Amino acid sequence: MRKIYSDRNKLVYLDHAATTPVSAEVLKAMSPYFGKYFGNPSEPHQWGQQAKTAIEQAREKVAHFLGAKTSEILFTSGATEAINLAHKGLIENQKLPHIITxxxxxxxxxxxxxxxxxxxxxxxxxxxxxxxxxVKIDDLEKTIRPETILVSIMYVNNEMGAIQPIVQIGQLLKKINAKRKQKIYFHTDATQAIQYLDCRVTELGVDLLSLSGHKFYAPKGVGVLYFKKGTPLVRQQDGGEQESRLRAGTENVPYIVGLGKAIELVQKNKVSSAKYVEKLRDKLMAGVLQIPGVKLVGDFKKNAPHIATFLVKGAEGEAMMLLLSDKGVAASSGSACTSGLLEPSHVLLAMGYQPEEAHGSLRFSLGKDNTEEEIDEVIKVLPTIVQKLRRMAPKL
Ligand SMILES: Cc1ncc(COP(=O)(O)O)c(C=O)c1O
Known part of the structure; x- marks a missing residue:
């Protein structure tokens, strides 16, 4: 088994697109709901009503952040569940509907x-x-059919940070919907966008939007689905009457409270956090691109500020990630190790990279607690790791 402790005492966490730690303020807000306020929110007694009030306060914070109504906010176990509900719940009553993603x-x-x-x-x-x-708006327009019911395009890509033209897609669909009987609903997975981009649903023109708490300093296992009033959703988890009968099961009260607090903090700090991580990202980019044979994926001017993904010629992403981990640096590689085979990232392949290039991908994703010194540390250790792997690579 690999050792899980690094050689260094000081750790540099640059994998915030994978997950973020629960912030101290969020933990503090959640903590009474594990103890003193443990009631079941479906119960009419005071214990239940305390818990219910806390959920509704969190719902108000999310609604305020998204510029939505509280009745349009559903709490889920994460973005995956929100996305499943948005897609399956929308198409359930339709005859062979068409989806564009x-x-x-x-x-x-x-x-x-x-x-x-x-x-x-x-x-x-x-x-x-x-x-x-x-994605190109023209391609989308050409793909629409009379039976198209859903367009689902992510806001920010998690592997390389590209920001999709969500506002333009929303405008296009509004124009098209005005002329047709079958409305085309618009979903965006805003999981990677929430911290740094405008997520107000009316500005975006979306009917459905999904979020995940653990990407913005709330715990893992809680998320949100925004659904515009009138969107015909069928619940995918049957049982009790919770969440306006759209998501059965006793609510995860402490985590929902945590998500509410976390979204409040995002709202307060959004502009300054975006500027801060962008500055660090630019420093990181300048340093990493000094290594010969390294290029950046995508156009950083069109990308979210917290993600920088590089392709390193002659070094394998997973190996770089593991050697960085030994040096106390957390990064991520686009390759997924499934059944012993390294699969190149579907995102990089879709962008036109060859599998051998895609295998050399390394993603750094920044967060509010990173510092310039940490970036200096990465810029210092990475060249040696790359050289080492290049020396070990078989000469063809
Ligand atoms: C863009 C995007 N969508 C969805 C998810 C899934 O989120 P969750 O872990 O809450 O199910 C993630 C998490 O990696 C993500 O980055």
Whole structure:
């Protein structure tokens, strides 16, 4: 087994797109709901009502952040559940509906769509992306059919940070919807966008939007689905009457409270956090790009400020990630090690990279607590790691 402790005492965490730690303020807000206020929110007694009030206060914070109504906010166990509910819940009562999504979505969207296709419940088109990882509005427009019911395009890509033209897609669909009987609903997976981009649903023109708490300093296992009033959703988890009968099961009160606090903090600090991580990202980029044979994925000017993904010639992503981990640095590689085979990232392949290039991908994702000294540390250790792996690589 690999050692799990690094050689260094000081750790540098640069994997915030994978998950963030629960912040101290969030933990403090949650803590009474594990103890003193433990009631079941469905119970009318005071214990239950305390818990219910806390959920409704969190719902108000989320609604305020998204510019939505409280009745349009559902709490879920995370973005994956929100995405499943948005897609499956929307198509359930439709006759062979058509969905349009992109080829670079998170697996939560791609696997949901594939499952619906496999069951014969929906037809799906997966839009290509350009070299910067962006879908083209023209491609989307051409793909729309009379039976199209859902367009699902992520806001920010989790592997390389490209920001999709959500506002323009929303405007296009509004124009098209004005002329047709079957409305096309618009979902965006805003999981990676929430901390730094405008997520007000009216500005975006979306009907459905999903979020995950653990990407913005709330715990893992809690998320949100925004659904615009009138969106015909059928619940996918049957049982009790919770969450306006759209998501059965006793609510995770402490985590919902934590998510509410975390979204309040995002709202307060959004502009300054975006500027801060962007400055660190630019410093990191300048340093890493000094290594010969390294290039940045996508156009950083069109990307979210917290993600920088590099392709390193002659070094394997997973190996770089593990050697960085030994040096106390957390990064991520786009390759997924499934069944002993390293699969190149579907996102990089969709952007037109060859599998051998895609194997050399390394993603750094920044957060509010990172410092310039940490970036200096990464810039110091990475060249040696790359050299070492290049020396070890078989000469063809
Ligand atoms: C873009 C995106 N969508 C969806 C998810 C899934 O979120 P969750 O872990 O809450 O199910 C993630 C998490 O990695 C993500 O980055």
């Amino acid at each position: 992109s080829s670079i979505e998170h697996k939560a969207v791609l696997e949901t769509c594939k499952h619906l296709e496999k069951l014969g419940w929906a037809k799906v088109n997966y839009l290509p992306v350009d070299k910067d990882g962006l």
